[in-house]
Structures are given as structure tokens and as C-alpha cells.
Amino acid sequence: MKNREADDRDEFESILPEYGRRKLLTCAESIRELAESFQETRENREILPEENRNDFLCQRRLFENKNLMAEHLQEMAQIMTDVAQETKSCRPLSVRRVKQIAHAMKEVGVQMKNLYLIENEEGKSEVTICLRNEKRNTLSAEEMGDLLSVLLNIRLVCTGDNPFFVTEEWKTFYYVEEAGYHVLTGVATAVKETEKVSGDNYSFFEMKPGNQTAILSDGMGSGEKACQDSTLVVELMQKFLEAGFPAETAISMINSALVCREESANMSTLDLCSIDLYGGECRFIKVGSACSYIKRGQLVERISSGNLPMGIFQKPDVDMVCRELEDGDYVILFSDGVTDALSQGMGEEILPEVIGSCQLSNPGEIAGSLLNFCIHQCKGRIRDDMTILVIGIWKKEEE
Known part of the structure; x- marks a missing residue:
């Protein structure tokens, strides 16, 4: 029964990203349709020359703002589409390699899980790892990054949103390949x-x-x-x-x-x-x-x-x-x-x-x-x- 639950959980985790992508694409399409409605309103409205000049200027400004709103909505829809189509390749690590890394972490009093080595669209390496401090000693995220750099043979640095220390609670840490x-x-x-x-x-x-x-x-x-x-x-x-x-x-x-x-x-x-x-x-x-x-x-x-x-x-x-x-x-x-x-x-x-x-x-x-x-x-x-x-x-x- 436990194995079945684990399989179901793994299946859910693999489906969720695809579900998120589809939801983003659906939202993007809805925003595009909204943008088109603004553009249609502008194109279908004609201003007659005999109308009052103030009304003419006011209406023209209104139409310009509607057109500008349509452009911004189109841009937002494109951003959502780009995010949905973003791809990252996960570099597989052998079971032996993962065990070696876990053993090295254990020696400094840290327990690890969910280690992922990712290659982004620019070909640079990214690492996400979940860590917990078992010995209550002071270990910083930067120190763990140095250790991972040696273990993975990649020069890694912390991202700005990492917790500063590895604590007793499970926390996810993010590292990226160091720039030249x-x-x-x-x-x-x-x-x-x-x-x-x-x-x-x-x-x-x-x-x-x-x-x-x-x-x-x-x-x-x-x-x-x-x-x-x-x-x-x-x-x-x-x-x-x-x-x-x-x-x-x-x-x-x-x-x-x-x-x-x-x-x-x-x-x-x-x-x-x-x-x-x-x-x-x-x-x-x-x-x-x-x-x-x-x-x-x-x-x-x-x-x-x-x-x-x-x-x-x-x-x-x-x-x-x-x-x-x-x-x-x-x-x-x-x-x-x-x-x-x-x-x-x-x-x-x-x-x-x-x-x-x-x-x-x-x-x-x-x-x-x-x-x-x-x-x-x-x-x-x-x-x-x-x-x-x-x-x-x-x-x-x-x-």
C-alpha cells in the first residue's frame, strides 16, 4: 500500500509542472482576447469632424489609452507564454554519487534530500537541495555551497534568496554556477x-x-x-x-x-x-x-x-x-x-x-x-x- 501511495505521489509531482504550464498558457490566451477587445473598440469607433473639439480630444485620448492598455496586455500575455515554455534540463546523478554526497554532508552534521542538478537555457548549472542541521552547529549556506562545489566539481555560489544558516528545520537552498x-x-x-x-x-x-x-x-x-x-x-x-x-x-x-x-x-x-x-x-x-x-x-x-x-x-x-x-x-x-x-x-x-x-x-x-x-x-x-x-x-x- 505504501509503495502505491509513493507511486501516486511521484506521478502527481510529474504532472503538476505540466498542469502549471497549461494554466499559464490558458491565462495568457484569455489576456490576449481581452487585449483584442480593446483594439476592436478603438477600430470600430469613428469620430465625426463636426463633434465638439473638447469631446474630440477627450475621445482621442481615451482611444489612445485603450490602445496602450491593449499593448500592455499583449506584452503580459507574451511574458506568461514565455514562462510557460521555459525549459530546464535535469542532469541525472547516479545513485552512488548521491550517496557519496549524502555521506559527506553527514560528516559535517547535515542531512540532505531532494538534490537536483539542473542546466538552464543558457547552459549554466543550477543546484537545488533540501538540508537540515542535525548537530546544531553553525553552518552557513555559503559553506554548504563550497562543499557542494567540491563534491560536484562545479564552482557554485548562493543565490540572494537563500536562508543564511542551515537550521534544524528542512529548508531548500539554491545555488548557481559562479560567473567568470x-x-x-x-x-x-x-x-x-x-x-x-x-x-x-x-x-x-x-x-x-x-x-x-x-x-x-x-x-x-x-x-x-x-x-x-x-x-x-x-x-x-x-x-x-x-x-x-x-x-x-x-x-x-x-x-x-x-x-x-x-x-x-x-x-x-x-x-x-x-x-x-x-x-x-x-x-x-x-x-x-x-x-x-x-x-x-x-x-x-x-x-x-x-x-x-x-x-x-x-x-x-x-x-x-x-x-x-x-x-x-x-x-x-x-x-x-x-x-x-x-x-x-x-x-x-x-x-x-x-x-x-x-x-x-x-x-x-x-x-x-x-x-x-x-x-x-x-x-x-x-x-x-x-x-x-x-x-x-x-x-x-x-x-
């Missing part, structure tokens, strides 16, 4: 001389394991209002990306939030830099932002865009550029206040030369040095908020 690069970041800021708070906001975070992302937003104007707008852009962008939304979809939805707010002039720039720490690929996404730079020794490359900030049009214009980074490279992001400061001195064209001649290696010191140069150019008169982000990338040494 690591980064250091630095920031330097200056607030407009007539304001108490900066209209610039920024964030450094991991969008997913093996990724380092930086976001910089400059709100229109200065002070509290500009700070609120740029905070909205940075916080929502980070949340959307961490939730798995494509960057283009996140930008479109945040732009809609800015456009639909009751206050006027809710404009903000967006400067996003996303670095893949496995291969070194760097992706820039720019919406109305100032030029960014890549420093490789004394060579400097400018990454520019010619579009307008978010919050102006229903559909934002997005510029995207990809570059391959190498060991020892630096990525530098500036807010618009830096350009304004340089225009009062030798001009922005001198910036690549200044960056290339910088001999500092610490990203924080580089950011501070560049900010001091900008303040010197404007003779200490800070007429706009200035923010400088610096990311340095290096290859990890083989152990």
Missing part, C-alpha cells in the same frame, strides 16, 4: 546649489544571478518634484526587471505611468547598463540620457543616443547598444548635469580625453575625480544635479 567576472562600483554626486535634494536617482542590483545592472535617471528640473519622478523610474524599472519583464516592456509601462499622471511635465531620462558576468557582454539602453563611456586603458568609446526622455509621448523611443567588455574595462554613466557643467568650461568633447588619462583603478575614486573635474569646469557653480556611476569589471582568478 566580478565587478566593483563607484558613485559621485553633487546637488544643485539652490536645492536640498538631487533630482537624479540611481541603483545597482543583480537582475538575475550572473548579471550586474546599473540604472540612472534624471528627473526634469530639480528638487523634490524631479526626485519623485526619477525615483519612480528607478524603483519600477528595478522591480520589473527583477520580476523577469523584458526591458522594453518595462520601459513602455513606466512611460505610461509618467504620461498618465495628473501633474504636468513628468519627464525623466533612463540610462541602463546591464552586464553579463559570464561572458562580459554589456547592453546599454538609453532614453533621453547623456552619453556613456567605456574605458579600456587609455582608449575610450562613447555610447550616445538622440532620443527624448520618458513621459513625453505614448510610445517612448528606445536606443539599445551592445558591447563586449574585457578584463579591466570600466563603464561610466553620467547624468545631464555633467554635460551642463562641462559646457561652461572646455566642453563635453574634452571628456573622453579626461577619462582616458585617468590612472586611478578604484571605481569610486574615478567617479570622484571626474566629478571634481566637472565642478572645476563650472567654477564651483553647480547649476544642475550631477551624478556619475562607474563600474569596473575584472576576470576572476582560477583557483
